Amino acid sequence: MATAAEVSRCSPRRVFRDRREAGRVLAKLLSAYRSREDVVVLGLARGGIPVAWEVAAALQAPLDAYIVRKLGVPGHEEFAFGALASGGRVVVNDDVLRGLRITPQQLRDVAEREGRELIRREAAYRGGRPPLEVTGKTVILVDDGLATGASMFAAVQALREADPAQIVIAVPAAPESTCREFAGLVDDVVCASMPTPFLAVGESFWDFKQVTDDEVRELLASPTQTPATGGLRAPTAAEVIRRVAIDAPGGVPPREALEELIGDARIVLIGESSHGTHEFYEARAEITKWLIEHKGFCAVAAEADWPDAYRVNRYVRGLGEDKSADEALSGFVRFPAWMWRNIVVRDFVDWLRTRNGASTSSEQQAGFYGLDLYSLHRSIHEVIAYLDKVDPAAAARARTRYACFDHASADDGQAYGFSAAFGAGPSCEREAIEQLVDIQRNALAYARRDGLLAEDELFYAEQNAQTVRDAEVYYRAMLSGRVTSWNLRDRHMAATLDALLKHLDRHSSSASARIVVWAHNSHVGDARAAEVSSDGQLTLGQLVRERYGDESRLIGLSTYTGTVTAASEWGGLAERKVVRPALNGSVEEMLHESGKDAFLVSAAIQPETAGPLSNVRLGRAIGVIYLPATERQSHYYHVRPADQFDAMIHIDHTRALEPLETTSLWIAGETPETYPSGL
Numbered sequence: 001m002a003t004a005a006e007v008s009r010c011s012p013r014r015v016f017r018d019r020r021e022a023g024r025v026l027a028k029l030l031s032a033y034r035s036r037e038d039v040v041v042l043g044l045a046r047g048g049i050p051v052a053w054e055v056a057a058a059l060q061a062p063l064d065a066y067i068v069r070k071l072g073v074p075g076h077e078e079f080a081f082g083a084l085a086s087g088g089r090v091v092v093n094d095d096v097l098r099g100l101r102i103t104p105q106q107l108r109d110v111a112e113r114e115g116r117e118l119i120r121r122e123a124a125y126r127g128g129r130p131p132l133e134v135t136g137k138t139v140i141l142v143d144d145g146l147a148t149g150a151s152m153f154a155a156v157q158a159l160r161e162a163d164p165a166q167i168v169i170a171v172p173a174a175p176e177s178t179c180r181e182f183a184g185l186v187d188d189v190v191c192a193s194m195p196t197p198f199l200a201v202g203e204s205f206w207d208f209k210q211v212t213d214d215e216v217r218e219l220l221a222s223p224t225q226t227p228a229t230g231g232l233r234a235p236t237a238a239e240v241i242r243r244v245a246i247d248a249p250g251g252v253p254p255r256e257a258l259e260e261l262i263g264d265a266r267i268v269l270i271g272e273s274s275h276g277t278h279e280f281y282e283a284r285a286e287i288t289k290w291l292i293e294h295k296g297f298c299a300v301a302a303e304a305d306w307p308d309a310y311r312v313n314r315y316v317r318g319l320g321e322d323k324s325a326d327e328a329l330s331g332f333v334r335f336p337a338w339m340w341r342n343i344v345v346r347d348f349v350d351w352l353r354t355r356n357g358a359s360t361s362s363e364q365q366a367g368f369y370g371l372d373l374y375s376l377h378r379s380i381h382e383v384i385a386y387l388d389k390v391d392p393a394a395a396a397r398a399r400t401r402y403a404c405f406d407h408a409s410a411d412d413g414q415a416y417g418f419s420a421a422f423g424a425g426p427s428c429e430r431e432a433i434e435q436l437v438d439i440q441r442n443a444l445a446y447a448r449r450d451g452l453l454a455e456d457e458l459f460y461a462e463q464n465a466q467t468v469r470d471a472e473v474y475y476r477a478m479l480s481g482r483v484t485s486w487n488l489r490d491r492h493m494a495a496t497l498d499a500l501l502k503h504l505d506r507h508s509s510s511a512s513a514r515i516v517v518w519a520h521n522s523h524v525g526d527a528r529a530a531e532v533s534s535d536g537q538l539t540l541g542q543l544v545r546e547r548y549g550d551e552s553r554l555i556g557l558s559t560y561t562g563t564v565t566a567a568s569e570w571g572g573l574a575e576r577k578v579v580r581p582a583l584n585g586s587v588e589e590m591l592h593e594s595g596k597d598a599f600l601v602s603a604a605i606q607p608e609t610a611g612p613l614s615n616v617r618l619g620r621a622i623g624v625i626y627l628p629a630t631e632r633q634s635h636y637y638h639v640r641p642a643d644q645f646d647a648m649i650h651i652d653h654t655r656a657l658e659p660l661e662t663t664s665l666w667i668a669g670e671t672p673e674t675y676p677s678g679l
Contacts, residue, residue, distance in 0.1 A: 015203075015204055015205065015206060016172055016173075016193075016204060016205050016206070017205075017206050017207060018050075018205060018206065018207040018208075019047065019050035019051045019144050019172075019205065019207075019208075019211070020050050020051075020053075020054055022051050022054075022144065022172035022173075022192065022204075022205070023050060023051040023052065023053065023054025023055050023142075023172075024054045024058065025172065025192050026051065026054070026055050026142070026170050026171075026172060026190060026192050027054055027055045027057075027058030027059060028058075028616065029170075029190050029192060029616050029638070030055060030058075030059060030140065030168075030170055030190060030616075031058075031059075031615040031616055032585045032586075032590070032615050032616065032617040032618075033059050033061070033138065033140065033168070033585060034058070034059045034060060034615075035059070035060050035234070035236070036059075036061075036138065038136070038137050038138050038165065039059060039061045039137065039138045039139075039140065040061055040062050040063075040064065040132050040134055040137050040138070040139055040140070041055050041056035041059065041061050041062070041063045041064075041139075041140045041142060041224075042063075042064055042065070042066035042132070042134075042139055042140070042141050042142065042155075042159075043063065043064075043065055043066065043142045043143070044065075044066055044067070044068055044141065044142065044143040044151060044152070044155060045065040045066070045067045045068075045121060045125060045216055046210075046211040046212070046213070046215075046216050047143065047144040047145075047210075047211050048142050048143035048144050049065060049211060049215070049216045049219050049220070050144075050211060050215070050219060051142050051143070051144050051171075051172060052140075052142035053219045053222065053224060055140065055142055055170060056224035056225075057224040059140075060224070060225050060226060061140070061224065061225070062132055062224065062225060063219075063220065063224045064126075064131055064132040064220070065121075065122075065125045065126070065216065065220060066085070066086055066141065066155055066159070067085070067086050067118050067121050067122055067125075068083050068084065068085045068086070068151040068152075068154050068155050069083065069084045069085075069114035069115075069117060069118050070082075070083050070114070070150065070151060071083055071084060071090070071092065071107075071110050071111060071114060072110065073096070073100055073102065074102070074106050074109075074110065080093075080148065080150050080151075081093050081096040081097055081100065081102060082096075082097075082150060082154070083150045083151045083153070083154035083155075084111055084114050084115060084118060084154065085151075085154040085155050085157070085158035085159075086118065086122065086131075086155075086158060089154060089157055089158035089161070090111055090154070091150065091153055091154040091157050092107070093150065121213070124213055124217065125213070125216050125217055125220055126220065127217065127220075127221065134159065134162045134164045135162055135163050135164065136163070136164065136165050137164050137165060137166075138164070138165055138166040138168065138584060138585075139159060139164045139166065139167050139168065140168045140169075140170055141155055141156065141159070141167065141168065141169050141170070142170050142171070143171050144171070144172060144173075144201060144205075144208075145171050145172055145173040145174060145201030145204060146171050146173075146174035146175070146178045146179075146182075146191075146201070147174075147175070147178070147198070147200065147201055148178070149174075149178045149181065149182065152169060152171075152182065153182075153185075156169070156182075156185060156186060165584075166187040166188070166584050166585075167186040167187055168186065168187060168188040168189075168190065168585070169182050169186050169188070169189045169190070170189075170190040171190070171191055171192070172191075172192045172193060172204060172205075173191070173192065173193045173194070173195060173198075173201055173203075173204035174191045174193075174194060174198070175194065175195075175196075175198035176194050176196065176198075179191045179194060180633070183632060183633045184630065184632075184633045187583065187584065187632060188583070188584075188585055188618065188632070190638075194534070236593075237590050237593075237611070237612035237615070238590055238591075238593035238594045238595075238612075239594075240608055240609060240611065240612050241590065241591060241594040241596075241599075241601060241609065241612060242594040242595055242596060243608070244601075244606045244608045244609060245594060245596055245599035245600065245601050245606075245609075246599055246600040246601075246606070247596070247598070247599050248283075248598050248599050248600045248649055249598055250279065250282065250283060250286070250598060250651075251279050251280070251282070251283025251286075251557065251598050251649050251651045252283050252286045252287060253287075253600040253649065255290070255294075257600055257605070258287065258290060260605045261553065261555075261600075261602060261604065261605055261646065261647055262291070262295060262553055263553075264551070265514075265550075265551055265552055265553045266501070266512055266513070266514050266515070266548060266551040266552070267497070267501075267514070267515055267517065267544055267548055267551060267552045267553070268291060268297070268514075268515075268516050268517070268552070268553045268555065269516075269517040269519065269524040269540070269541055269544060269552070269553070269554050269555065270284045270287060270288070270516065270517065270518060270524065270555045270557070271519060271520060271521035271522075271523070271524030271525065271541075271554070271555060271556045271557055271645070272284065272518075272519075272520055272521060272557045273520075273521045273556070273557055273558045273559065273588075273619075273620055273621060273622060274559075274564045274566070274579075274621075274622035274623070274626070275336065275339050275520060275565075275566070275622070275623055275624050276338065276339075276564045276565030276566050276574075276622070276624070276626075276656060276657045277557075277559060277562070277564055277565075277654045277655075277656070277657055278344065278654065278655050278656060278657045278658065279559070279598075279651045279654045279655070280557045280559075280651075280654070280657075281342065281344035281345065281657055282344050283557065283649060283651070284518060284557070285344055285345075285347075285348040285351075287555075288300060288348070288516045288518075289348075289351065291514070291516055292352075292355070292366045292516075293355075295514065296511060296514055297366065297514040297515065297516050298363075298365070298366050298367065298504055298508070298513050298514060298515070299366055299367045299368070299369055299500065299504060299513065299514075299515045299516070300352075300366070300367070300368050300369070300515070300516050300517075300518060301369045301370070301371050301496075301497055301500060301515050301516070301517045301518070302340070302368070302369070302370055302371065302517075302518040302519070303339075303370075303371060303372055303493070303518060303519035303520060303523060304332070304339070304340055304370035304371070304372055305332075305334070305370050305372050305373075305374050305375035305378065306369070306370040306371075306372070306373075306375055306379060306460075306463055306464060306467050306496070307331065307370075307375050307378045307379055307381075307382050307464060308331035308332050308340070308370060308375065308378070309340075309368055309369050309370030310369065310370065310460050311328055311331045312325075312328045312329060312331075312349055312368045313367045313368045313369055314328075315327075315328035315349065315353060316328075316349060316352040316353045316356055316365075316366070316367065316368055317353075317356055317362075317365055317367060318353065318356065318357060325346045325347075325349040325350045325353070326346060326660060328349060329341050329345065329346060329349065329660070334374065335567075335570070335571050335572075335624070336567065336574070336624040337659070337661075338565055338574045338657065338659035338660075339624070341659060341660045341661065342565075342657050342658060342659050342660060343658045343660065344657065344658075346660060349368065352366060352368065362507070363507060363508060367504075369496075369500055371492075371493040371496045371497060371517070371519070371540075372489070372492075372493065373467050373470045373471045373474055373489060373492045373493075374471065375464075375467060375471070376405070376416065376467075376468060376471040376472065376475065377405065379464040379465070379467040379468045379471070380402045380405065380464075380468055382460070382461065382464045383398055383402075383435065383439065383461055383464045383465050383468065384398050384399060384402065386457060386458075386460070386461035386464075387439070387461070390446050391442065391446070394438065394439070394442060397435075397438060398435055398438070398439075401431040401432075401434055401435045402428075402431065402435065402468070404426055404428035404431045405428050407419065407425045407426070408425060414475060414478070416428070416472070416475055417474075417475030417476050417477075417478050417479070418479070420475075420476050427476065428472055429472055429473070429476075432468050432469040432472045433469060435465055435468070435469075436462075436465045436466060436468070436469045439461060439462055439465045440462065440465075443458060443462060446458045455506075459499075459503045463496065463499060466495075466496075466499075467492075467496075470488065470492040470495075473488060474488045474489060474492070483532075483535050483536050483537045486537055487536070487537060487538050490523060490538060490539050490540045490543065491538075491543065493519075493523070493540045494540050494543035494544065494547070497515065497517065497540075497544070498547070500513075500515065501513050501515060517540070517544075519540060520621070520623065521556045521557065521558075521619075521621060522539065522621050522623075523539055523540045523541065524539070524540065524541045524554055524555070524556060524645070525539060525541050525554060525556055525639070525644040525645055526539065526541045526542045526545055526554060526643060526644050526645075527539040527541070527542045528542055528643070529639060529640040529641075529642075529643035529644035530619070530637060530638065530639045530640070530644060531637050531638040531639070532637060541554045541644075553646045553647070554644070554645045554646050554647075555645060555646065555647050555648070555649065556641070556644065556645040556647075556648045556649070557648070557649050557650075557651070558587060558588050558591060558619075558620070558648060558649075558650045558651075559579065559588065559650070559651050559652065559653070559654040560581060560582050560588050560589070560591070560592035560650075560652045560653065561579050561580065561581045561582070561652075561653060561654075562578075562579050562653045562654035562655055562656075563576055563577060563578055563579060563654070563655050563656040563669065563670075564576075564577050564579050564622055564626055564654070564656050564657075565577075565656040565657045565658075565659065565666065566622060566623075566624060566625055566626035567624055567625050567626075568625065568626075568627070569625065570624075570625065572625075573663055573665050573666075574659050574662075574663065574665070574666050575665055575666060575669075575670060576656040576666050576667075576668075576669040576670060577626050577628070577656070577669075577670045578628070578670050579622070579626075579628075579654070580628050580631055582620055583618055583620075583631070583632060583636060585617055585618050586617055586618035586619065586620060586636065587617045587618065587619050587620075587639065587641050587648075588619075588620055588650070590612065590617065591648075591650040591652070592650075592652055596650075596652070597651070597652050597653070598649070598650065598651045598652065599649070599650055600647055600648070600649050601613065601647065601648050601650070602646060602647035602648070603642045604646050604647065605647075609642075610642055613640075613641045613642035613648075614640060614641075614642040614643070615640070616638050616639070616640050617638070617639065617640075617641070618636045618637070618638060618639075619636065619637060619638070619639035619641070619644075620635050620636055621635055621636070621637065622635055656669075
């Protein structure tokens, strides 16, 4: 399941030739704002003006200067205790004032001196021209970099008094902490580079000479908008989408479009931009039915725990003791149970069992499997239960080894991870590896016993042992960083998918096995087309593309507004929450503006969409937790959808997924707020 997305567009250390080159790089990251009549660009004078001119010219937006003067500590003017911005807004750091014992009179003297310089510059730079009107506009504030952020903070505070519709901050270089702090204050933050350690803004430029007043005047007098030629206006991104998008009622594209998109792919990954949207689950299920019936797909591999999903696999194949889909899904008790214990999955599982029952051979049946690794203790139990049946001596060895985990509670590994990390309990890495090697060493003897059924159960046990091994590493790594644990998890899912393909290939006498993967967009999408790649994060979709190339397809699902099933905190109750309309500059907003209800877009089969889908935009990711109050920083990250997915299915208005067990909290739902004021 997806974690809260990181927000600011930050890349590793990069050195720019000069401010103009930095501006051109920023402009590419801001391409979603190009040719919008509501956009204005303000450069913080003086250093931000050359950067801002390149941004404004690329976006075809008007440019103006926004002047901010640092308030320096008397005697140490290079060290700022605050800033003064256009309009007379003063912002100070109270901690610095108190720590350095700056008196009110000293504060007034510094502010008055810098105020006179601010007025002089405003008059000199504009040459008598009035400042740009920003009320109701999307304002992109540009500087040549951020250090403490005091000047930018003053600019934001002053600008708010003019009541712009949106405030976007764009800088070539900034420390991570500053980027993320501003992400909680404004509507969008674009940082082209995030050096670590961050020493100074000038360290990100080969040429960082001071910008003169004459340069500022010359740039402000140079037009950034190409005059209209009287020719035809270029269509907007939304207009292109409206013209070529393929209608997909309920999110299900027509058969001809699916045929063209899927082709001979062996692996089709179908995502979702939330873990609690009814239409996402329903469309995914319907597409999967078509893939099974018409394209020979033989398995669904879900972002679910291996033992819980395998219980469903037994049920859909007519094995096991469960008498209904509801009962087969009852193993999904760990938060968030609604991800798999919901009415859409229940109905799909029933369909799969009925369809398998009508098959003339086991080769024509389709199974249901899990890819995830959270099931540490349940997988231990399943390994021992299997060995008890086939090799009691090996089961005794497994009990001895796995007893290492007994000191931690059976809370699916988190308690073990904390105790091992802090020395409160032993590390069980050696024991987990030994048990995996033991079961693999004896696999051939076990597999010879009772044919294919025994081979399936052996494969199930081996994957449980592998899950214990990988989960042990994962839970110990949880405290070492988000990216490390994320990558361990997605690598495990990719390895499980590879193992499943090889296992199913052995059962197929005619063609190679084909698998549908169900997971969140943040796993399905290619990380190389998202800002998370700058932190070294990878995804299942990226790993599948790298391994299988043209034999894979990545499909993302998105929505603009509606309701969603999600919790307010980890382990919390399922709630039916209102999904706010997507933010300006987002993929979802662009697709919404097409005016269509449900449709497919794909640069692979619709070349006209390559332009709109190649621009860097915000993309929304709602996981099992949804926090509307902090939506920008909690649920958005920058993406390039044409490279992130082979296709996207957009369903403009969606509703919450219904859990099998609905609580009074879910039934009541969230009281809709009047977005964005709440009044």
